[in-house]
Amino acid sequence: MEPSVAERRGTESPPEPPARFARVTRLARALRPPRGRGRRIAAWCAIPPLATASVVLGCRAADTDGITPVPQLLAFLPWLLVPVLLGLLLAVAARWAAGCVWALVAAAATGWFTQPYGSPAGPEPSGPVVARLRVLSANLEYGGATDGLLSTLRRERPDLVSVQECDVRCATALDSPAVRESYPYRNIVTGTPAEGSAILSRHPLRNEEGIDATLAMPRSVATVRGQRVHVQVAHPMPPEPGGVDLWRAELGRLRAYAAGRGDEATMVAGDFNATQDHAAFRSVLDTGLRDSARVTGASRTPTWPSLTAPLLGVQIDHVLVSDTLRPRTARFLDLANTDHRALLVDLDLYAAP
Known part of the structure; x- marks a missing residue:
């Protein structure tokens, strides 16, 4: 005797989620605030220094000086590593994966922009x-x-x-x-x-x-x-x-x-x-x-x-x-x-x- 429809549904394994759905799920889990009161506080404390550095770095990347206080902070761009590293430490303490990635990207951008701007001396003039x-x-x-x-x-x-x-x-x-x-x-x-x-x-x-x-x-x-x-x-x-x-x-x-x-x-x-x-x-x-x-x-x-x-x-x-x-x-x-x-x-x- 063949099993009924209900019996077949009970024995069949659920369909595999699409690969795209799985990737979105993993991303959502990474972005999810950390559990535990202490970790959530650390994550929230990491946001202000990382956001400040990101705004300044964004203006630098967009080749604009923006409005106050961006021009003043741009003058001290290499020192953005201080709030970025603070944000990284807080993100690590919170076990906040997205915050860690955010801080590492900001640190890499700061290092990139710290390089000397413009070309060094070009070809030597031909004259004496x-x-x-x-x-x-x-x-x-x-x-x-x-x-x-x-x-x-x-x-x-x-x-x-x-x-x-x-x-x-x-x-x-x-x-x-x-x-x-x-x-x-x-x-x-x-x-x-x-x-x-x-x-x-x-x-x-x-x-x-x-x-x-x-x-x-x-x-x-x-x-x-x-x-x-x-x-x-x-x-x-x-x-x-x-x-x-x-x-x-x-x-x-x-x-x-x-x-x-x-x-x-x-x-x-x-x-x-x-x-x-x-x-x-x-x-x-x-x-x-x-x-x-x-x-x-x-x-x-x-x-x-x-x-x-x-x-x-x-x-x-x-x-x-x-x-x-x-x-x-x-x-x-x-x-x-x-x-x-x-x-x-x-x-x-x-x-x-």
Whole structure:
């Protein structure tokens, strides 16, 4: 006698779930919050640091600086490893598989973006070396480091100097007979202690109209061994809360200036208030200028704040140069009474193509 339908249904094994359904089930189990009160608390505590790091890394990947507080956090991008590792430890404690994967992906992205941006020095120019130049860039913090600057000028004897935050004391000191003897050519713009800037040169200068900005960014053309070198001071406003658009706009003016120089020897030096992790600064580099610190292998050496540098800080002071100016060395100098470290670059000036 054949078994009834009910008997057949009771003896038949249930059908195997489709493979796709099985994969979805495994994913759902991985994403499921961990069991136990302590584990759930650890998982919830892991979310804020991982989410914060992910937002900043997402903006970095999207090539945008976003809105406050993203631009401020982007400046410290390598230090995102701290909240990421905290999130990983909490996810491990919670036995939260999805949280562990999330943290590992964020750590890998941070490591990837920590790499130096832009290409190192390209092919060496075909022309001969016309001159060897030493360039100094220093932010004096409202003129407080004027004495340190004067000592550095006597000791290091740079050929071209870019000074930011040069107050009245600074301007008076740079106009003294002793300084004039060594640097007979200058372009000094005075203003409030933060606004003043200056260009000093051992070579003849022709001063031009600088970039229109909140803080003075003067411009000059130096004649070195018969060759013109365009020198532009950089000092855009910092990306403070409520001032990100202004910061972005002033960096955009620096980019427009750099893009308009073509093959001419060009140098943009100063306090950019930006790091390689800011899209607005990378757009300046994308015009073809190279960061001297990057070329010499020091792209992550901090210049601000000097109180904690070089152990902790960010590099916001840069000397950017065009192809016919080839950096050989870059050194970071500590000056008293300023929150910035000075940057001293030795480079070769090649004949124009």
